[in-house]
Amino acid sequence: xxxxxxxxxxxxxxxxxxxVGRRTAERMAFRIARDPEGxxxxxxxxxxxxxxxxxxxxxxxxxxTVREDPCPVCADARRDGSVLCVVEDASDILAIEASGxxxxxxxxxxxxxxxxxxxxxxxxxxEELIRRVDAESVSEVVLALNTDVESxxxxxxxxxxxxxxxxxxxxxxxGLPAGSGIMYTDSVTLxxxxxxxxxx
Amino acid sequence: xxxxxxxxxxxxxxxxxxxVGRRTAERMAFRIARDPEGxxxxxxxxxxxxxxxxxxxxxxxxxxTVREDPCPVCADARRDGSVLCVVEDASDILAIEASGxxxxxxxxxxxxxxxxxxxxxxxxxxEELIRRVDAESVSEVVLALNTDVESxxxxxxxxxxxxxxxxxxxxxxxGLPAGSGIMYTDSVTLxxxxxxxxxx
Numbered sequence: 233x234x235x236x237x238x239x240x241x242x243x244x245x246x247x248x249x250x251x252v253g254r255r256t257a258e259r260m261a262f263r264i265a266r267d268p269e270g271x272x273x274x275x276x277x278x279x280x281x282x283x284x285x286x287x288x289x290x291x292x293x294x295x296x297t298v299r300e301d302p303c304p305v306c307a308d309a310r311r312d313g314s315v316l317c318v319v320e321d322a323s324d325i326l327a328i329e330a331s332g333x334x335x336x337x338x339x340x341x342x343x344x345x346x347x348x349x350x351x352x353x354x355x356x357x358x359e360e361l362i363r364r365v366d367a368e369s370v371s372e373v374v375l376a377l378n379t380d381v382e383s384x385x386x387x388x389x390x391x392x393x394x395x396x397x398x399x400x401x402x403x404x405x406x407g408l409p410a411g412s413g414i415m416y417t418d419s420v421t422l423x424x425x426x427x428x429x430x431x432x
Numbered sequence: 433x434x435x436x437x438x439x440x441x442x443x444x445x446x447x448x449x450x451x452v453g454r455r456t457a458e459r460m461a462f463r464i465a466r467d468p469e470g471x472x473x474x475x476x477x478x479x480x481x482x483x484x485x486x487x488x489x490x491x492x493x494x495x496x497t498v499r500e501d502p503c504p505v506c507a508d509a510r511r512d513g514s515v516l517c518v519v520e521d522a523s524d525i526l527a528i529e530a531s532g533x534x535x536x537x538x539x540x541x542x543x544x545x546x547x548x549x550x551x552x553x554x555x556x557x558x559e560e561l562i563r564r565v566d567a568e569s570v571s572e573v574v575l576a577l578n579t580d581v582e583s584x585x586x587x588x589x590x591x592x593x594x595x596x597x598x599x600x601x602x603x604x605x606x607g608l609p610a611g612s613g614i615m616y617t618d619s620v621t622l623x624x625x626x627x628x629x630x631x632x
Contacts, residue, residue, distance in 0.1 A: 235495040235503070236526060238485045242478040248471050249460045260449045262523040264479070265486045265495050266542055271448050276479045278442040279464070283472050285438045286465045295435040295465050303435070323462040326436060342466055 239265055291364070293340030293357050294322045305329075305338060312336045314371040318361060318390065320344050320378060328376060336374070339364060344377065344386040356386075358393070365399050375403040439465055491564070493540030493557050494522045505529075505538060512536045514571040518561060518590065520544050520578060528576060536574070539564060544577065544586040558590070565599050575603040 242264065243257035252260070264272050289296045289303035296303035305311060305325070315336030319325055325338045343356040353359075365373060373394060377383040391401050407425040408417060417425075442464065443457035452460070464472050489496045489503035496503035505511060505525070515536030519525055525538045543556040553559075565573060573594060577583040591601050607625040608617060617625075 235486050235497050235500075238482050238497070239495065242482050245471070245475040245478040248468075248475075250463050251456055251459065256451055258523065259451065261482070262495070262521060263450050265482055266488065266522065268448075271445070272479060272483050275445040275448075276476060276483065278445040279472060279476045279479070282438050282442050282461070282465055283476065286435050288466065295439065295462070297435050297438070300435075321462060322466065323458065 235265075288322070288340075288342070292325075292338045293342050293360070294325045294338060310335075313368055315374060316361075316364065316368070316370045316372070317374045317376050319376050320383065320386075324376065336372075337368075341377075341386070344383050345389055346382050349382075353389070358390070361390070362393060362397070365394065365397050370399055372400045372402060375401065377403075379406065435465075488522070488540075488542070492525075492538045493542050493560070494525045494538060510535075513568055515574060516561075516564065516568070516570045516572070517574045517576050519576050520583065520586075524576065534574075536572075537568075541577075541586070544582050545589055546582050549582075553589070556586075558593070561590070562593060562597070565594065565597050570599055572600045572602060575601065577603075579606065 239258070239261040243254070243261040246252055246260045247254060247257040264275065267273075285297050286295055287298050287301060288294070289301055289306055291302040291306045294303050294305065300307070312335050316339050317325075317328065317334060317336055318339045318341060319328070320341055320343065322340050322342070325340060328334050328338075339357070339361050341356040341358065341361070343351050345351060345353065345356065361373075364370065373390075375387045375390060377387050387403060394401050405428060406421070407428055408414075408421065414422070439458075439461040443454070443461035446452055446460045447454060447457040464475065467473075485497050486495055487498050487501060488494070489501055489506055491502040491506045494503050494505065500507070512535050516539050517525075517528065517534060517536055518539045518541060519528070520541055520543065522540050522542070525540060528534050528538075539557070539561050541556040541558065541561070543551055545551060545553065545556065561573075564570065573590075575587045575590060577587050587603060594601050605628060606621070607628055608614075608621065614622070
């Protein structure tokens with residue numbers, strides 16, 4: 233086997249990471265092979281550490297450690313279990329936690345519906361959501377998905393699926409992001425902000 | 433240690449890869465932790481394989497396998513050892529080999545001079561180049577570095593350093609890339625192509 237074949241195997245794996253195209257993956261593989269300041273060993277060690285220590289919470293799908301399942305948020309009795317915030321990814325949970333504006337529990341879908349990208353209802357943690365809504369007597373589901381087309385469609389689908397269940401469904405407000413200017417805001421955002429204008 | 437700390441350690445390592453900013457590294461770490469279709473194990477295995485099998489050629493700095501040092505190009509007696517093509521990275525060697533337009537040997541600097549990025553002459557394989565020029569009776573050094581400012585400065589520095597040595601120094605032609613249009617070509621490229629215009 234030639235050296236380039238070993239690097240190709242590595243860049244094929246790197247290409248599975250989000251935002252990494254073929255050329256970028258190749259550059260990464262070469263950089264790793266050049267191994268500046270122990271990069272290869274450090275990266276391998278960090279991966280091994282994640283493999284050993286990090287798990288998905290079996291209840292909410294967020295990240296947690298092997299020793300804490302369910303995760304600290306799920307296990308925290310002070311959290312309001314009647315409100316369930318649905319997100320696409322575990323990273324979204326950390327962002328919402330950092331905002332400090334939410335005291336309920338979470339449910340990460342770990343994906344979204346994508347007709348083109350062959351991700352259907354069975355590929356995301358949707359049945360788990362339905363089960364939790366019933367089993368945990370949830371009174372409100374807050375959809376905190378992204379605002380691209382597929383995420384919006386996923387919201388619509390979940391809304392439909394929850395019609396039969398005794399639960400309110402809400403979604404995050406659409407409108408102007410903080411610190412932005414009207415003239416720099418895209419027209420879809422502006423139209424939604426106008427439609428959702430609030431009395432003050 | 434919280435799960436997020438494990439991910440932060442991983443994203444710090446991912447952030448050392450070329451073209452990976454802090455946000456991208458975070459997204460990558462979360463994707464790896466979610467571990468779709470065995471990504472974590474596959475990536476770790478590919479890294480282990482590179483660590484075990486791939487080395488830098490002790491002569492030219494290109495990538496090679498543990499069993500082949502010097503690398504196949506350095507060891508190939510049919511290559512013209514009187515011409516030495518100097519590149520920044522091992523990946524450049526593969527690109528030039530793929531072009532089929534070169535039959536000499538290579539020398540990878542594995543970097544370039546970068547006053548701001550604290551990379552000086554001792555941080556690249558420059559002394560190795562000087563030694564090879566003398567030891568291997570090289571008659572021509574072809575500089576095939578990139579065309580950004582730091583690479584150009586590195587070319588100038590190498591040119592100076594080789595003044596005392598009995599060797600011709602050339603560089604790749606500057607001009608229009610194949611398949612491009614005049615109106616889409618930046619003005620620096622156009623000026624260089626005009627200055628270097630060739631009789632036909």
